[in-house]
Amino acid sequence: xxxxxxxxxxxxxxxxxxxxxxxxxxxxxxxxxxxxxxxxxxxxxxxxxxxxxxxxxxxxxxxxxxxxxxxxxxxxxxxxxxxxxxxxxxxxxxxxxxxxxxx
Numbered sequence: 001x002x003x004x005x006x007x008x009x010x011x012x013x014x015x016x017x018x019x020x021x022x023x024x025x026x027x028x029x030x031x032x033x034x035x036x037x038x039x040x041x042x043x044x045x046x047x048x049x050x051x052x053x054x055x056x057x058x059x060x061x062x063x064x065x066x067x068x069x070x071x072x073x074x075x076x077x078x079x080x081x082x083x084x085x086x087x088x089x090x091x092x093x094x095x096x097x098x099x100x101x102x103x
Contacts, residue, residue, distance in 0.1 A: 004064060004086050004087060005056060005057065006055075006057040006082060006083065006085075007054065007055070007056065007057075007084075008054075008080060008082050009054055009055070009081045010053055010080065011052065011053070012052065014076060017074075018074055021070065022067065025070050027067040028058065029058050029099075032055070035053055037052055039051075060099055063102060064084050
């Protein structure tokens, strides 16, 4: 089993509730909230700039689908950013804890 890091952006006022729901549902072991980032992107042909929060979600790589579904069920955006990166290195006791916390 492997650990992954998912990156999800959301409105700052929804970040805590979303992070809490993911941990309570057991699909995330830990979620760090970076409270303020600025996203610049094109949507529907328009250049957009939004203040967002960034969620750093540690989870079991083999449970990404469950994590994605949990985010989609609670996220206010039409097309939320949900990106996962497999972690091939890290502090072994911490990675073991992530696996135990999400089994």
